[in-house]
Amino acid sequence: MFARTRYAAAALAGLAVALDAAAKPIAYTDGTTVMLEYGADTMIEAQAFYAPQHRLSFGAGHLQLASDIDDTERRITYARLNWLAKRWNLPAAQANVFVWGGAGTARTQAASTQQLAWNAGGQVDYETRRVYASLKTDYHYDSGSFSNRVDTLQLGLAPYQHEYGELATWFVVQARRYTGGIHDGTEVAALLRLFKGGTWLEAGATSDGKLQAMLMFNF
Numbered sequence: 001m002f003a004r005t006r007y008a009a010a011a012l013a014g015l016a017v018a019l020d021a022a023a024k025p026i027a028y029t030d031g032t033t034v035m036l037e038y039g040a041d042t043m044i045e046a047q048a049f050y051a052p053q054h055r056l057s058f059g060a061g062h063l064q065l066a067s068d069i070d071d072t073e074r075r076i077t078y079a080r081l082n083w084l085a086k087r088w089n090l091p092a093a094q095a096n097v098f099v100w101g102g103a104g105t106a107r108t109q110a111a112s113t114q115q116l117a118w119n120a121g122g123q124v125d126y127e128t129r130r131v132y133a134s135l136k137t138d139y140h141y142d143s144g145s146f147s148n149r150v151d152t153l154q155l156g157l158a159p160y161q162h163e164y165g166e167l168a169t170w171f172v173v174q175a176r177r178y179t180g181g182i183h184d185g186t187e188v189a190a191l192l193r194l195f196k197g198g199t200w201l202e203a204g205a206t207s208d209g210k211l212q213a214m215l216m217f218n219f
Contacts, residue, residue, distance in 0.1 A: 023035065023200070023214065023216055024098065024123070024125075025047075025049055025057055025082035025098055025123075026049070026051045026054065026055070026056070026057040026082055027051060027198075027218040028054060029051060029052070029054045030052065031050075031051050031218055031219065032048070032050050032218070032219055033047075033049045033051070033057070033059075033216065033217070034046075034047070034048045034217045035048075035214065035215070035216045036214065036215045036216075037213070037214045037215075038211060038213045038214075039176070039212055040187060040206045040208070040210035040211065040212050041066065041068065041210055041211075042067075042068055042178065042183055042187075043063070043064070043065055043066075043150070043182075044064045045061060045062065045064070046061060047059065047060070047080075048060060048061070049082060054084065055083060056081070056082070056083060056084070057081075057082045058079070058080065058081050058082070060077070060078065060079050060080065060104075061078055061080060062075075062076070062077045062078075063075075063077075063078070063140065064076075065148060065182050066182075067181055067182045067183070068182070068184075069181055069182070069183065070181065071109070072109065072180075072181050072182065073108070073109065074106060074107070074108050074140075074146060074148065074180075075106065075108075076104060076105070076106045076107075076117055076119075076140050077104045077105055077106075078102050078103060078105075078119045078140075079102050079103065079104055080100055080101065080102030080119055081100060081102060082098060082099075082100040083098065083099050084096060084097075084098055085097045085099050092129070093126065093127065093128045094126075094127055095124075095126040095127075096123070096124070097122070097123075097124050098123045098124075099121070099122040100119070100120070100121050100122065101118075101120045101121075102119045102120075103116065103117065103118050103119065104116075104117055104119065105117060106140070106145075106146065108145050108146050115142045115143065116142060116143065117140055117141065117142040118140070118141055119139065119140050120139050121136065121137050121139055122136070123135070123136040123137075124136075129161040129162065130157065130158045131157055131158070132154075132155075132156045133153075133154065133155050133156070134153070134154045135151075135152070135153050135154075136151070137149060137150070137151045137152075138152075147179070147180055148178070148180035148182065149178075149180070150176065150177075150178055150179075151176065151177045152174065152175070152176045153174070153175045153176075154172055154173070154174045154175075155172070155173050156170045156171065156172040156193065157170065157171050157172075158170050159171070165196070165197065166196065167194065167195075168193075168194065168195050168196065169192070169193070169194055171190075171191075171193075172190075172191040172192070172193050172202070172204075173188070173189075173190060173191075174188070174189045174191055174204075174212070175187070175188050176188075176189070187206055187207075187208075188206060188207045189204050189205060189206040189207070189212040190204050190205065191203065191204035191212060192204055195216075198217055198218035198219050199216075199217055199218075200214070200215070200216035200217070200218075201213075201214075201215055202214040202215075202216075
């Protein structure tokens with residue numbers, strides 16, 4: 001009985017890793033996640049989080065936003081706490097709800113000095129080894145000089161089912177909207193995602209021909 005229980009737990013753990021098709025702020029217990037994202041000349045973000053348990057991680061990030069409408073620029077450095085609010089482990093799928101919040105400093109043209117800024121957001125995702133969907137919203141604001149939200153929807157399809165430890169390949173369509181005068185309308189991108197073990201690379205182009213890329217490490 002004990003051996004069967006251990007085998008079932010190991011199988012579920014392997015399936016969970018194989019299903020890891022969406023970027024998440026929490027990888028696994030005692031794990032560190034580092035993410036670097038470049039978003040079509042509009043957004044650059046770096047994040048690093050440590051998870052003391054599978055439901056909780058904390059760390060810091062730096063976000064730079066440059067408007068393609070006017071000369072608006074924002075530089076935000078923050079500390080953040082991430083929480084896995086809900087997880088569903090299904091026979092061949094997994095779904096998650098993450099929420100987060102934090103605080104830091106922001107520099108904008110509207111303020112001559114750095115201002116206290118706040119961060120809040122969340123992510124919902126569902127994935128099998130062939131399809132997945134995720135919706136993320138990330139909100140940064142201060143006492144009055146700016147308010148900015150980035151909403152990202154991703155839909156992905158895998159041409160084959162990968163096993164734990166094998167190279168995973170995904171074709172992804174992304175739609176993203178910015179508030180706060182950063183970009184007008186919805187930015188659409190086609191992406192190729194590759195990951196194996198703890199390394200993840202995602203790259204492609206928007207409909208305007210601009211580079212969209214993400215690099216992530218879990219260790």
